Amino acid sequence: MNSQELSAPMTSEMPDSGRDSAAQIAAAVGDAPVVMDCRIKTLHYGDFLAVRDTDIPIVSNEITAFIGPSGCGKSTVLRSLNRMNDFVNGFRFEGSVHYRGQDIYAPEIDPVAVRRSIGMVFQQPNPFAMSIYKNVAFGLKLNNFKGNFDERVEAALRGAALWDEVKDKLSSSGLSLSGGQQQRLCIARAIAVEPELLLMDEPCSALDPIATRRVEDLMLELKEKYTIAIVTHNLQQAQRVADRTAFLFVDTSAGGRTGYLIEYRPSAELFEDPREERTKAYIRGEFS
């Protein structure tokens, strides 16, 4: 295994500047209940090795942040947690993602069923070209929901802190909202079906600081009910909201750009007392 050879000398020669061992990751989790246990050996797009050796446990009712320089594969890792990478041509995955005791990459698993129970919020707000109400009700219809739609839609919009702004114009197009509102609409759409786990791929990158703040506050409220994994390029954001943080780095030694995990720890420890050299350098702002 090419990737093993690359990382092995590093850990043996400079134990402090290498990357977390499995034992260190396990220690960082402690007794906390793990909802999803992601263990990526390799992740290819065609011949291109995008991610290797990345184990990230996601703890229940917490926010787990994925940080790292651009190109480190943090979004790729996130998208492999609900099999969205299946849509990319040439995607190959080795490893496992255990979700409530099931490997979602096991052959008998239906990826559609996986995505039903795991919500996703994308980098760009992507409401459908339909009314606000229908946007939120979309998932309910998808799941043949038989209960009271109005109640659910209102609850989801309240949950996404958008209700007061849109309650009088539920029938106007979701595309007529501002960027920040659109993103909160997408969050409402995702939580309307009450997924257990919510994946957020740089949800604030297209938003202004005020809208960003609102979404961050929202995440802190949501973690009471849901578990959240978030990709962010904003260290302050990770510091503000995340309970645990995974730091990924990009390895260019083999000519490509392959991401891998350096350090996984509770956010307070990782930001205040980073264990690995690369984490320290990144937090000091030495890479972008």
Place this chain on the structure above:
Amino acid sequence: MANAALTQAPAATGPRTSLRRTIGNRRTLGNSALTVLAVSLTLLAMFPLFSVLYMLIVRGGALLSPSLFTELTPGAGMEGGGIGNAVVGTLVVVAISTCLALPLGFLGAVYLAEYGGDRKLATLVRFAAKVLTGLPSILAGVFAYATVVVTTGSFSALAGGCAMAILMIPTVMLTSESALLAVPSKMKMAAFGMGATRAQTVLRIVIPTAIPGILTGVMLALARAMGETAPLLFTALFSDYWFEGKLTQPIASLSVLIYNFAGSPFEHQVSLAWAASLVLVSIVLILNVTAQFATRRPEEQ
């Protein structure tokens, strides 16, 4: 430099400055002449359209009255009558062809846009559709004659509809495909991310979003089909009577009426041909203009 030339000009005996000027002038003159020529040729190329429209309004407009649409085509040498059966016939034939072409062309487009991608099969299907767009319309008539007329033993509205459908399918399919492909992939990803199956994503998100573009394609195909004559000549043939609900009988159409009456020795029938042309062109132009507005809208927003 320029100053020097100017001040020298009156003093010089002529040849040197005039030489300079004519060189400059010949180039600019040639340039302007070509420009004038090109613009005039362009206007000349547009002249036939205006001539056609003028003739339609003057000769076709003369007969315009309600009875034109309510009466049957007159026989040879007879006065009066209208083009009612032809208007109804055209609508019937186009309705038949739309019913056949829409599902085939549209679902074919769904295959190309959603399932086909760059696969060999999809490339083959796309190639077939492109070849069909270039198929001479009379060959669609030949095909419908060979399959429908020969098998059923008679010219019929159904045969005409089939011939027309062959002409509509590729247009519907290729324009629908590009409309479907124009739906932002982030919307599709949002649906997939919520656990929608591909069928659900296509039916609930992609198609509703692509509807304006698809309608444009359908309207352009309709406009093209409306004016087609060649495929109807020996499939739908013509009928001097009203459509009675029987698809297995010959049926009248505006375009075949124009063809038949254009060569008629009777002045009144020729006038009816002009009136029918005016009606036909009006419908076709309205469809075209509507289709163009439908496409332009999303760009402007």
Place this chain on the structure above:
Amino acid sequence: MADSKISTASATPDLSEAFKSSVARPPSAWQKGFDRVFKNVAYAFGIGVALLLAGVVFEVLRNARTAIASYGFAFLTTSVWDPNRAQFGILAEIVGTLYTSVLALALGGFFGVTVALVLSQGFVPRRVELVMKNVVELLAAIPSVVYGLWGIFVLIPAVRAPSGWLNEHFGSIPFFSTRLSGPGIFPAALVLAIMILPTITAISREAMAAVPKRLAAAAYGLGATRWEVIFRVTLPTAIGGIFGALVLGFGRALGETMALAMLVGNANVFGWSLFSPGNTLAALLANHFPEAGKVEVAALMYAAFVLMLITLAVNALGSFIMLRTTRELKGLG
């Protein structure tokens, strides 16, 4: 179908434990089944369009086979059309088709490319350009039978006098060896030119618009006038696309039926004179099919097959050229 439904449905209970949510649940067997059916239907319709083309080719060939067997190659080299004696040959129609189309291409190509230049090189204000573009598009929207009618009552009378004059003064030139008595090659070709102009304009305009601006800018920078830029930079760069446009326009002209059936004269002879009547393959089909008996239909099917071969070959060539030039231009951009 039923089998696969059961097997996929049985996989889902494994995950059901994950669905703590009150709403989210795995896709129902019905949803999965529908997804499969939908996919298969879409595939079937996609393949159906390809089969349709195959069907058209096959049917025409099947119906023409008796005629191909009995007339063979001589069908293409003789010029008779006599259903009573069952003698058929379409040489005059083949040559007439090519002749009218070449004439139309020369006229339509010259005008079409000029219009494309005017509409793409900033000769007129943007607004006027848009209006003119729409006018050209409307030219394509007029049904060909209406052009035929217009040709009979406007064009032929208008051409008659000049044709007489040309015949009188230049009668020794084969092109003007007769005068126009009614329908004929020239009015037919003229209408054909009008009909293919929008195609040529639209495609070559796109090719010209795709020429990178910096190439023209470089030439302007060297002091070239607008037409020098057009002749030395724009046209040579866009030549592939323009050529493709001409070939596709030619393909349209070859298959065009009604205007020719009404204007070309339906005479089973070929003459070089622009003002003599002639015939084309498509017009032959249009004029003879409605009242043809069994033997004649077979001969017409043979003629249809020949027409199909010619147009398919020309269209395939045009599409191929377009494909190559778009690739080249991508490299340039």
